[in-house]
Amino acid sequence: MRHPLLRNFYGIPIYIGTWILFVLLLFIIGWYFDGNDSYSSFVNSFSFSLPLFILGACVWYVVCYVSMDESGILGFILHHLTAGAIVVGIWVSAAYQIRIGIFGEDPEGINYFIPLHWQVFFAFCVYDYIILVYYLIIYYQNFQDKTIQESELKNLVKEAELNALKSQINPHFLFNSLNSVSSLTLSSPEQSREMVVKLSTFLRYSLGQDLKELNSLSNELNNIRLYLDIEKVRFGERLVLKFNSTSDCDNLKIPNLILQPIYENAIKYGVHESLEPVTINTNCELVNHVLKITISNNFDPESIPPRGNGIGLRNIQERLSLIYGRTDLMKIIKTENQFTVNLEFPQNIQS
Template sequence: MEHPILSHRFGLLIYLGFWFSFTCALFAIDWYFQANFFQNALISSLSISLPLLIIAPSIWYIVRHIDVDKIGRMAAALHHITVAIIMVAIWLSLTYLIFSFFDKAPIANNDKPEIIMPYYWLAFMAFAIYDYIVMVYYVFIYYRSFKSKIENEADLKNLIKEAEINALKSQINPHFLFNSLNSVSSLTLVRPEQSRDMLVKLSTFLRYSLDQDLKELNMLSNEMENSRLYLEIEKVRFGDRLILDFEIDESIKDLKIPNLILQPIYENAIKHGVHESLEPVVIKTKAEIRNNNLIIQISNNFDKDAITPKGKGIGLKNIMERLNLIYGRTDLLAITRTESNFVVNMEFPQNN
């Protein structure tokens, strides 16, 4: 995160304005209310405020280093107390050095300047100012984090709209519907019961796909049920060339994953594996819970000698972006490709 003062012109101007106001306030107190000489009051106020000109911006790096969310409030407070003692000691030392320098200089009316207040009161004031600066920096950090979260939510909404369009295009595309209906037509005369069953599965699959909101989470059991419908419809087309293997424990079926996030992976397995292979292709789905994460692995073999259709990888890219925006992590999707096997590993953190 950029420095709020040094990285922005307006931030620097605002800070200099506050510093000048602080210096003027010290001068006014010493000159007007304590009836000190003009030059003496100016020396006193500058001796106190000049160290602050450097110390205040440097506190930012300390605040960035002390992460309250990671180390806890008590540890953060102890860190800040320690740093505050060091900063106040540096501030008072610099104030004394500057004041001593002017103290040796010739002063009008032979009056030696006097500091505006005793050093123990200066120490108290320095502690209070340190606390105030720390508070301002934390407010700035939380504001930027909140703003970033809003921007991420806006990006997620835009991505969801894109994903909805891409999902509908891939799930209800003319080729899929044409192939499915053509298979139903072929089965009508030969195996009417199977054609009727395929129509029911097709309508159920389309209804589920249209009803889902991609920004929400759904139970694994519902997603797998819909995925099975899709794969069983495709199995009618490819017959023994498509073999389905599921290893899913009943105890994890209530865990949550994003809606329709598995669909593009199965489509890729059909398109690049089953469609281009003359040998049987096994699409294996394995799901387990590990360290409070739902781990889903989808793999399929493919014909290494077949010329697979070229794609842009939009489906997997959308999955990665959705996982990043929903869970705030970029390491939840891993793809492994060997000579004749394609494996997709996904992790879904379970917060509840």
């Protein structure tokens, strides 16, 4: 995460202004309340505040790498106690050295400003205040990012739904399916009736999905099987389907209609363009609370692929990034005659 002083145009001026106010506050305390002369008050306040100018900015990196969610409450406290002790030790020591190096020897030793134990206590209080401000900044930035992501996600989900429905109910798919039904009406009435039922069920499922983000794997695969069964009537033995999924994967959640474009690509670029049988393999497994799905198909490397704009796979990548906040959940591997899509779905978010 970018440092807030660099992220905002006003970050550095605000930081410098706050530090100057801190110096003035110490000066006023020493001059007005403690009765010291103005020179001694300035020397004490400046030498004690100068290390904070650098350390205050560096504390940000401690805050970035210490999260209560990841470390737990005890780990969070221990991390900051350790970091605070280091920062306070550097601060008090550096302040004393600045006092000696710039303004000459101090006969009162390290207690020149206030007694050492009060210096340490005061420095710890300032450290706590700084990390509190930084955590508030992180919270505000995360809140802003989440609001923007939610807005983008809603738009993307609507677009994804429309793109999915366009591909599912496009004229070519319906035309080919109805042609297959028509040809089977006389030769195989039972198979024709079965295909009509599957086509109806498939379209009803696709049209009945609302904008909810997550669905069970079993529901998604059931719909995929309907789609593939319909296509299998068209391609016959040229389309071979293999599914391998353990029972503990059935109720795991995946984004709605996210697998459909992958199978459509396999049909369009694999089965449709090949005279030899094309096998679409689907493997699902749960590994460390992550559902891993691998979909692969062979294809004819000598065929001329149909033109396409790649919206389907790109849309999958964007949806995964917005829903899970990661860009490494989809990997595409293409060899000479094999196309593989590896997907990962963490199971630690709520639907």
